[in-house]
Amino acid sequence: MTSQTSPLLNAKIPEGDIRQKWDNHRFQMKLVNPANKRKYRIIVVGSGLAGSAAAASLGELGYDVDCFCFQDSPRRAHSIAAQGGINAAKNYANDGDSVWRLFYDTVKGGDYRAREANVYRLAQVSLNIIDQAVAQGVPFAREYSGYVDNRSFGGTQVSRTFYAAGQTGQQLLLGAYQALAKNIHSGKVKMYPRTEMLDLVVVDGQARGIVTRDLTTGAISSHAADAVCLATGGYGNVFFLSTNAKGCNVTATWRAHKRGALFANPCYTQIHPTCIPVSGDYQSKLTLMSESLRNDGRIWVPTQKGDPRAATQIPEGERDYYLERRYPAFGNLVPRDIASRAAKERCDEGFGVGPGGLGVYLDFADSIKRLGESAIKERYGNLFEMYERITGENPYQTPMRIYPAVHYTMGGLWVDYNLMSNLEGLHVLGEANFSDHGANRLGASALMQGLADGYFIIPYTIGQYLAGTKLKPVATDHAAFKDAEREVKARMNRLVEVKGNTSPDVFHRELGKLIWDHCGMARNKAGLAEALEKIPKLRERFWREVFVPQSGDVLNQTLEKAGRVADFLEFGELMCRDAWTRDESCGGHFREEYQDDEGETKRNDDEFEHVAAWEFKGVNETPVLHKEPLTYEYVKKAVRSYK
Amino acid sequence: MAHIHPLPKLLGSTVALKAAMAVSGLLLVGFLVGHMVGNLQVFGLFGGREAMNAYGAFLHSKPILLWVARIGLLVMIAIHIGSAMALIQRNQAARPIGYHMKKPIASTYASRTMRWSGPIITAYILYHLAHFTVAGVGIPGYPLMDAQSRVDIYQHVVNSFQSPLVSLIYIVAMSLLSMHLWHGLWSLFQSLGLSNARWNVLKRPMATGLTVFIIAGFMAVPLGVLFGIVK
């Protein structure tokens, strides 16, 4: 069961039937005596759903917790922006849902590249998440009966999504944030806002602390602990333009990777099909429009390349409703990756609309005719308003223009069943780890995973680690901390001393374009090889030409940015290498060479049914690939078809 | 996290001080209504000189009642002004550095000038007391007596308001009072936490209606005198 190619990768999946694994595991775990918990210090980096939930839950158990976030308040973590909802196998809708079905849908949605045991446990604890959130006062949408309402979401046939209007992430995060606040007040958690983790400290092969920079004062300090949890989110901002917040970055996980943690499946990225297109070169980020719009909007492009007419002037016969044409069964409701690629295909062929031809129409005229404007307003009023606020166009009168954008990253630091990386004591939670979504994540599952990890998994597994591990006393005066501090300072000084003439954003944009062009919605061997050649050169130019004013001793937003871009410039190369190595198409990883006659993904289970976990060997050195084989004992594999 | 907050601290909070302003303000409004209704007796329709002077004599025949009311009023005024001063101090301290540019969006002239209309009205009350109650400032031959040897309040009123200056001061003071009342009457619902989805829409109209009622009643007297309706 836990056979592995590399000794570094023992997934430690418990024995037994998948339905009993987690229960058995929890029973067999060593426990930390309640009176002893306060003697253990745990560092949690990040305060999104996973980080806040973990810090609060660990604090409640009695551990001494230090929690860090780079934002000015833990409440601002990017989990807050999730719109649609959170899945849970409650079966409140009485429509045949079950833990088993959620497990099955998730593994299938991930195109059979996720670990079965992890996903099953995720589906199990999904039930507790909803209970916990409601008890915290998360105001989920309710029916007139007073009971919680559910809706359906892409990729499933049951209504299992719990939601709070279009602000589910915000409400769940505030629930976790408030639980965290309670623990800060009681003194169990010490919070460090506006503090960025810049290195991981490893002592005798165990993660024993971090080095941080206080973003307000510039002070570099060390924090020692018995275990470290990274809940620092995904790396979508490697594309520069994404739906991620501007501050989202790969730095924490990348520094951990450089200290020995393996990075798994970095090429798995999710592209969301319905975002507002880029409007100019000043553009700083992309805005997502909820997927639910595809329920009533029809997607089309003109049949004539570069048609100069306004959308409303183009007659019905000269419109190509390409999703309805290619996928008559699912039409406009095909899964995210398929809808995204289809839009890209039309635009690449020159049929795109709007500035630069990078957009397709999402048209509500038929629905407005059929249901009336007021019905559409009731369903999507806030989204239409948002669209108009950003574009200045009224979508009731003229079709929306949309284009796919990077939204979520399935890859992340490799973890075992206990959410611990190959580095002892380093635990990785939420989007920052790789574990549960395989090559493609289903809608409304990110919130579920973040909270599952934080509330219901790490509080158990970290106890087992602490109870079962010999930990020598280590304080911040240990040489490893001093070395790490020195390295952090030296790197910062190097950035300041380049004294070039180019803003870090310029390099970030350039990197983003490279990655988008060669490692975006569709990839191919030649393009990836080109990116692999260009990224080191860009990195070199960055270190020659970047300009960071002032020093590191004050609030210096350019320095923060430069440090993060420097890490993206290293990470981007690994991402392309992973994509270059994975000679198959699966989920969000679409290699143009591996598609069927109709342009659909073609997996290669014989050669690539594994987790690709990369070991850092040095900048400009080729990383080493470790493979964790995936086995499917409970889910029957199939080819995804939405025709 | 059950914390026991000492009562003095709870009663000194911004929220408690605002509640104190609301309660004292509301009682003062009650007094204003009574005062205004009493004033209307100068009009022949409501009894004129006879009613007015009899009313005054009646009040003075019950000194205990009168002093209880007076002390009550003074206490209310003290609470209202004391709370206001404490809040103004805190509010000013809450923004030590102001804006170069600040546009009012929802606030009204009335709401922004409460801290000016208040002291001006206070000053007016002092003048008003000196004028009618204590010393008859500006009324020749004060106190005048009527045929039944009662203080001729009616004549005091008529003689005073025949002076356009006295009337003007009164009317200006009432205008300021109207703004103060209009904002205060709406704000006190907020301060006391009286909120109800069904009735909330009526708060503003109620504040406007009551303000118009009180101020119209007060202003009617000098205008009645000036226009010769009361003589």
Added chain:
Amino acid sequence: MKNIDLTLHVWRQENPKDTGRFDQIEAKGISTHASFLEMLDVVNDRLLAQGKRPIAFDHDCREGICGSCGVMINGEAHGPVRGTTACQLHMREFDTRGIKELWIEPWRAKAFPVIQDLVVDRSAFDRIIQAGGYISVKTGQAPDANAVPVRKDDADQAFQAATCIGCGACVASCPNGSAALFVGAKITHLGLLPQGQTERASRVLNMVTKMDDESFGACTSHGECEATCPKGIKLDVIARMNGDYRRSVAAGG
């Protein structure tokens, strides 16, 4: 697409102790499709190219939900468009209003000290939540989500109050520097739900006491907070806070 030229007067302050001043910066050729923060990005890239320190400002999600951004623009919190955060404010709004000169200032309040330029320290908000803005349920204690029905009206109203993003525009625009809208929103959110009743009385006392200790001013019902709140939180939440406070003190604190 159209480009416009603007004159900016931006508050520049090196650190919390610096007295600060307005810098006049010409922002030429700004696309009307750019957002206000993207305009600042463009200005900053140009400042960097001239070897100058860029304008520091807080921002993160740029889709109006994280609450990081917020500045006074010509005397209005988040600028001239109601219900919109600075990150979602687009330059065309200045063009259509004929505005060519912008005064850009940080939130001003004793409780929000300036850290640098337009960046202020809003941790006082966190401390108020820490004082009681939560329901004390430990992980694992929760009963089934449907064990307690919640009236839809109450749930919807609680949600409305809970959409507060903690940006601080209410404090910034209040003539008294009051945080009543922020505190009232949390009191209302939790106070409307059955789960929030147990701690309702102590919550309001703890939060209001903390609010005062953090040097915020008092609510005098101007309504500026409601008008500039990008999430449309209603003044009514303040009445609810005040009502809860009154009842709680009357019941013996």
